[in-house]
Amino acid sequence: MEVSIFSFKLDFLDKNTKARAGTIKTKHGTIETPIFMPVGTVGSVKTVTPDELKDIGAEIILGNTYHLHLRPGEDIVEHFGGLHSFIKWDRNILTDSGGFQVFSLAELNKITEDGVTFKSHIDGSKHFFSPEVSMEIQKKLGSDIVMAFDECVPYPSEKIYVAKSVDRTKRWAERCKSYPLKDHQALFGIIQGSTFKDLREISSKQLVDLDFSGYAVGGLSVGEEIPLMYEITDFTTDYMPKEKPRYLMGVGTPEDILNCIGYGIDMFDCVMPTRNARNGLLFTSEGRLSIKRADLIKSDDPLDKNCSCYTCRNFSRGYLRHLFKAGEILSMRLNTIHNLSFYISLVKSARNAIREGCYDKFRDNMLIQLKGGNNV
Amino acid sequence: MEVSIFSFKLDFLDKNTKARAGTIKTKHGTIETPIFMPVGTVGSVKTVTPDELKDIGAEIILGNTYHLHLRPGEDIVEHFGGLHSFIKWDRNILTDSGGFQVFSLAELNKITEDGVTFKSHIDGSKHFFSPEVSMEIQKKLGSDIVMAFDECVPYPSEKIYVAKSVDRTKRWAERCKSYPLKDHQALFGIIQGSTFKDLREISSKQLVDLDFSGYAVGGLSVGEEIPLMYEITDFTTDYMPKEKPRYLMGVGTPEDILNCIGYGIDMFDCVMPTRNARNGLLFTSEGRLSIKRADLIKSDDPLDKNCSCYTCRNFSRGYLRHLFKAGEILSMRLNTIHNLSFYISLVKSARNAIREGCYDKFRDNMLIQLKGGNNV
Numbered sequence: 001m002e003v004s005i006f007s008f009k010l011d012f013l014d015k016n017t018k019a020r021a022g023t024i025k026t027k028h029g030t031i032e033t034p035i036f037m038p039v040g041t042v043g044s045v046k047t048v049t050p051d052e053l054k055d056i057g058a059e060i061i062l063g064n065t066y067h068l069h070l071r072p073g074e075d076i077v078e079h080f081g082g083l084h085s086f087i088k089w090d091r092n093i094l095t096d097s098g099g100f101q102v103f104s105l106a107e108l109n110k111i112t113e114d115g116v117t118f119k120s121h122i123d124g125s126k127h128f129f130s131p132e133v134s135m136e137i138q139k140k141l142g143s144d145i146v147m148a149f150d151e152c153v154p155y156p157s158e159k160i161y162v163a164k165s166v167d168r169t170k171r172w173a174e175r176c177k178s179y180p181l182k183d184h185q186a187l188f189g190i191i192q193g194s195t196f197k198d199l200r201e202i203s204s205k206q207l208v209d210l211d212f213s214g215y216a217v218g219g220l221s222v223g224e225e226i227p228l229m230y231e232i233t234d235f236t237t238d239y240m241p242k243e244k245p246r247y248l249m250g251v252g253t254p255e256d257i258l259n260c261i262g263y264g265i266d267m268f269d270c271v272m273p274t275r276n277a278r279n280g281l282l283f284t285s286e287g288r289l290s291i292k293r294a295d296l297i298k299s300d301d302p303l304d305k306n307c308s309c310y311t312c313r314n315f316s317r318g319y320l321r322h323l324f325k326a327g328e329i330l331s332m333r334l335n336t337i338h339n340l341s342f343y344i345s346l347v348k349s350a351r352n353a354i355r356e357g358c359y360d361k362f363r364d365n366m367l368i369q370l371k372g373g374n375n376v
Numbered sequence: 377m378e379v380s381i382f383s384f385k386l387d388f389l390d391k392n393t394k395a396r397a398g399t400i401k402t403k404h405g406t407i408e409t410p411i412f413m414p415v416g417t418v419g420s421v422k423t424v425t426p427d428e429l430k431d432i433g434a435e436i437i438l439g440n441t442y443h444l445h446l447r448p449g450e451d452i453v454e455h456f457g458g459l460h461s462f463i464k465w466d467r468n469i470l471t472d473s474g475g476f477q478v479f480s481l482a483e484l485n486k487i488t489e490d491g492v493t494f495k496s497h498i499d500g501s502k503h504f505f506s507p508e509v510s511m512e513i514q515k516k517l518g519s520d521i522v523m524a525f526d527e528c529v530p531y532p533s534e535k536i537y538v539a540k541s542v543d544r545t546k547r548w549a550e551r552c553k554s555y556p557l558k559d560h561q562a563l564f565g566i567i568q569g570s571t572f573k574d575l576r577e578i579s580s581k582q583l584v585d586l587d588f589s590g591y592a593v594g595g596l597s598v599g600e601e602i603p604l605m606y607e608i609t610d611f612t613t614d615y616m617p618k619e620k621p622r623y624l625m626g627v628g629t630p631e632d633i634l635n636c637i638g639y640g641i642d643m644f645d646c647v648m649p650t651r652n653a654r655n656g657l658l659f660t661s662e663g664r665l666s667i668k669r670a671d672l673i674k675s676d677d678p679l680d681k682n683c684s685c686y687t688c689r690n691f692s693r694g695y696l697r698h699l700f701k702a703g704e705i706l707s708m709r710l711n712t713i714h715n716l717s718f719y720i721s722l723v724k725s726a727r728n729a730i731r732e733g734c735y736d737k738f739r740d741n742m743l744i745q746l747k748g749g750n751n752v
Contacts, residue, residue: 042702042704043699043702044699046705046706047706047709049706050690071702072698072701072702076698080674080694080695086692086694086698087695088691298456314464315464316456319462322448322462323419323420325447326447326448328420329423330420330423333425333705
């Protein structure tokens with residue numbers, strides 16, 4: 001079961017924070033952390049091509065096991081030689097386990113020790129996910145990083161229920177660990193425990209004992225207050241091995257990412273940059289910008305004067321406002337390119353600051369900048 | 377009023393058909409005819425960037441005066457230095473006059489000798505278009521080819537009404553002709569007359585007398601049978617000057633374009649390749665293909681094995697089917713790139729055949745090919 005192709009090296013540790021910069025190596029290339037992973041739910045990062053993702057600087061994207069199982073189905077993807085080849089993306093892919101979606105999107109039927117029965121949110125068809133099923137699907141998808149199948153409890157949940165769920169997640173993690181994946185695939189465990197520190201500690205220790213290639217903090221950003229999310233993240237990373245990559249699932253805003261890098265997180269994913277782009281909400285180095293704003297109608301400025309993405313190099317705020325107001329699909333594309341570029345350049349700048357040992361200053365300055373100027 | 381920058385040269389005449397190959401030169405570059413113009417209704421050719429259009433080989437695109445007047449308004453476009461600079465397209469642009477949309481899309485209020493009062497299809501706001509208003513808008517848009525403001529009668533219409541309308545279109549054309557456009561702008565007249573040959577002849581002669589830089593056949597492809605559309609087009613081109621470009625507005629299918637090139641048409645525009653692409657209907661060298669087809673689910677083939685567009689170079693029918701079924705926006709993009717490439721490569725091939733004096737054989741072979749194989 002030992003994964004030989006996957007490696008993680010710590011390159012730099014920040015002086016005044018827990019921030020780290022590292023390098024992940026896999027069959028599909030190198031990922032410099034901290035990293036942001038654009039979400040490609042169902043075989044495409046919405047609106048953009050693989051070439052555009054490369055141009056943006058994406059080193060790894062995320063695919064959703066739940067969505068790809070429902071459409072087109074893992075057997076179809078396998079027929080095409082796996083997800084990389086199906087979608088023509090030759091860099092890294094992480095697939096989630098489907099756990100989160102089964103518990104949040106689908107109509108849940110029954111949770112047993114064996115697994116979860118649920119109905120598809122698309123057509124109501126009945127499906128069953130277990131640790132083994134999730135591993136089998138992800139094996140067929142052929143992703144570079146495979147996530148263990150976990151139970152995601154809603155927020156808030158009773159502590160007694162969360163405790164049981166942490167135990168089940170551990171037993172499910174063991175079953176995932178003993179499933180034979182492909183040689184190039186690395187398996188990450190997911191730490192649960194909701195907002196209970198003692199349960200987070202227990203979950204961390206249980207999973208670390210199983211010796212995964214990396215560890216994720218799951219079950220956050222599900223409705224709890226931001227300061228509490230920060231507190232739990234900061235607490236949990238103390239129980240995660242230094243020599244393994246740490247992934248905070250589904251987080252978050254630029255501010256969240258800046259803060260959580262400071263708590264020692266290496267990897268992030270979130271639909272926020274892509275979804276907000278399609279809704280006309282842009283992230284800029286001077287704060288958020290709604291492209292709908294009436295005063296942008298004659299603006300010759302780029303979205304972000306500090307950005308060198310394709311959108312900012314070529315198009316004015318006035319034109320982008322027009323495209324959005326006219327409902328043009330090109331609006332969603334150009335906004336997506338910008339927002340993803342912003343996120344990826346943010347984590348690259350964070351890495352530079354860590355290398356220079358001044359992450360705290362960088363973070364604090366950026367947090368002030370992001371509050372400034374032209375907020376929506 | 378003389379337009380000095382615009383020129384048209386006839387390069388080749390086919391031997392056995394009326395097909396011609398020519399070269400239009402304008403401030404924004406060279407257009408080799410026969411040409412297909414992708415439709416960029418409201419400041420973007422739907423789903424694609426200017427760079428992609430260049431990659432596809434587009435030499436000229438069409439903008440809609442009616443739509444751009446309503447959104448964002450010609451004054452906004454002028455503020456950005458005109459349509460080329462607003463949308464970042466440095467090749468040629470033709471703008472229609474708004475006539476067709478006013479008579480087909482908008483809620484028509486009143487037609488007088490002066491012009492047309494109508495309500496916007498977007499918000500019901502009241503607007504007035506006249507020859508002078510249409511010229512003023514197109515002047516502000518700064519297009520390379522400006523279309524005269526005409527009256528488009530519905531099909532079918534009483535001959536007596538069409539005759540009156542032809543006369544009015546002539547008087548409106550005179551008013552357009554005497555409007556001072558920008559130096560780089562060329563004005564085309566639009567021949568009307570519905571499906572009445574004698575009225576088409578009258579309209580042609582009236583407009584030719586006014587000496588426009590080019591001539592369009594308007595008011596076809598509005599509900600009449602295809603053979604009748606062909607007959608009227610074939611008839612009308614005999615009354616159009618040889619030394620001026622000839623534009624058949626809003627036509628059509630690949631078959632229509634092949635046939636009408638044979639009748640001596642040089643320029644085409646149609647929403648069909650872009651709209652059908654968004655609806656999953658692809659044009660290929662072996663006929664039409666519905667990307668929804670269940671049997672494509674495991675197909676490794678490109679959309680069209682004879683096509684070298686970005687989509688065909690990179691993606692399988694199976695993946696494109698999946699994207700369409702999953703409602704991914706990337707599906708619309710990749711399909712649009714292919715369909716536009718198909719249209720543009722079709723007219724380029726037609727030009728080559730004309731140069732070699734064998735247009736009839738090329739057309740007949742292509743018409744057989746397009747019927748074949750994998751039709752929907």
